[in-house]
Amino acid sequence: MKTKFLLALLLLVLSQLFLGCTSNKSQNSFVLNGIIKGEIPEYLFLHYGNVKDSVLVKNGQFHFYGVVNAPKVARFSILGVSVMTKDCFFIENNTMQMDVNIEKKSMKGYDINFISIDSISGSKTELIKTDFEVYESTHNKDADWNSKLFKKLDTIIANNPSNSYSAYVFLIQLRKKILNKNQVEKLYHKIDTSKLSKVQLNDINRIINPFQTLKVGKQLMDFTLSNTKKELISTIDYRGKVLLIDFWASWCTPCRKQNPNLSKIYNEFKNNDFEILGVSIDKDLVKWMSAVKNDKLIWRNVIDTRGQESEILVKYGATNSVPQNFLIDKNGLIIAKNISIIDLKIYLHNNNSNVREIH
Template sequence: MNKTFFLLAMTVVITTFSFSQTEKKKFEITGKLSGFPDSTVIYLYENNTHQADLIDSTFLISGQFHFTGSFQENAIQVLLQTKGSDNYKFFWLENSTIIFTAEKGKFKEAVITGSKTQEEAEKFDIITGGDKLKMISYIRNNPGSTVSASVLSIYSSTWGKDTSTMLYNALTETIKKTSFGQNVLNFISLNKNPKVGDKYVDFGEPDIDDKIVHLSDFKNKVVLLDFWGSWCGPCRANNPELVKVYNEFKSKGFEIFGVAADLDKESWIAAIKKDGLTWQNVTDLQGWNNKAAIIYGIYKYPTNYLIDRNGIIVATDLQGNELINKLRKMLN
């Protein structure tokens, strides 16, 4: 065979193989919707742990819409919705051909075909029914499942380090390498989950001026370590009370150290200013994956820890009069 012809032939083979591999990593969503006018905007978000990132948007024409794209994971969870919150559906997207069929006002009943992971997720919901022990059992029996890793990623802080470590260790190596598996490993590596009676666990994160502030900077102070978020309704509703408490006790050696589970710096700073939070606030802008929140095992917002002058955690989740009465005893 002519050497030039051989090299050309190999180039064609390699190019064809590469093209074939690329083709395998593409998804295509065809949507069929009823009850909506033409030009309704359809949004597709990637639903990461506790947050959503826009992938694409398109218009509905004659009751149909179309999305194409690709990603590296075996499957990702996505959110498909129209503007507002009336019509939305979470589902598992794979690099395959997906058909999404729904009626206006009934997105939660949408029929989705073409995604094996979505089929598994639906079976998971039926089998477990939200029961903790059944979910744990499912993960143990399905260590090679993306759904298993996703559920463990969501519930790791709720179930605790011991259970999460046991379930993570049982996962296959491939699933451990997914973003969900990496989230669980991050939790296991960082989590300390201090309790009442324990010494606080130190950490440092950037303030609004990007200066790193540590919990240990508040020596010889009584500190309320407050985990909150600009997006958190109960947190924002409680902030006026915290402002009153801070103003009453700050001259007596009391400090509040706020840690926000935020993703957007502008929204975080706007909330601080609007709510009048004059105490030190920090965030690493990682949302629910905030490093300090993982260290302390935070799974609900707001959550707080009251720390005495010796650095010992003396109470958790004190609000209103309970917090005021406790501070009066500690500071008077």
């Protein structure tokens, strides 16, 4: 009897220790389980922060494990061309369950996999996000939508000042330009900015204070980056020449398609004080160098592998959107932003500043 009592006591202690470990894991890490319907891929990729994780899909099911220091914006992708029908979702340190649907459609000769999330549970941030999306779709046509939007955002941010979704939804609404300056300032002061990423802060500040961004007629922000030979190249080196700063990436199809035309212009005007500096936002050095070689880019090319955390790319507005370009005069002043190939050629022929600005 004594032996049985000791055995039962030991099992009770072990069970409590096990539960304690399990509870601690659920608080300090996330588990993302899901079921896929439709086109079932062999591998599923999860992107969040600077992390790209992958799992083997078995019987239409997937399981991700990881740790985030705060709720993070996340998205899925699969091999080939894929897009999410909604921009993103939020993961946090908890056990989450998802139902995912993947539908393949042919568009303009390409097979594109559309990834949609039918349901998600276990993420408090997703509940806040879904609540706002339903509220917005219900009331955004109302005559008093401005005041309703402000009150809704005020409630979300006041109740969740440190949650990254507060900054996320605030930034999205800033871009829509519905809120007035007074409303924007009130909401901004309620956000716990210490919890925001550098990218979020820069994006918000760029919209609130647009005069701080690089504009036509202003001086460029000089920077120094490494080229394919690991040599440091600075924009200061181009003073006295007309410079086209071309932001691009190896994975950017429009960027790659315009490279042959840029090559023609460069070969025509390179002896007339004209230069091009290619700035890649790639994170994969091998793919970047391969693209430079395959596209036969003979002008200097540099790379900033810091991605969204790069102050250079944030300042020039090129963290996600490429191609982007800036035409700089011989004194370092910005002549044009996102100038077309045709307008660039006209400018170089005429050597005047009568160039259209394209946003």
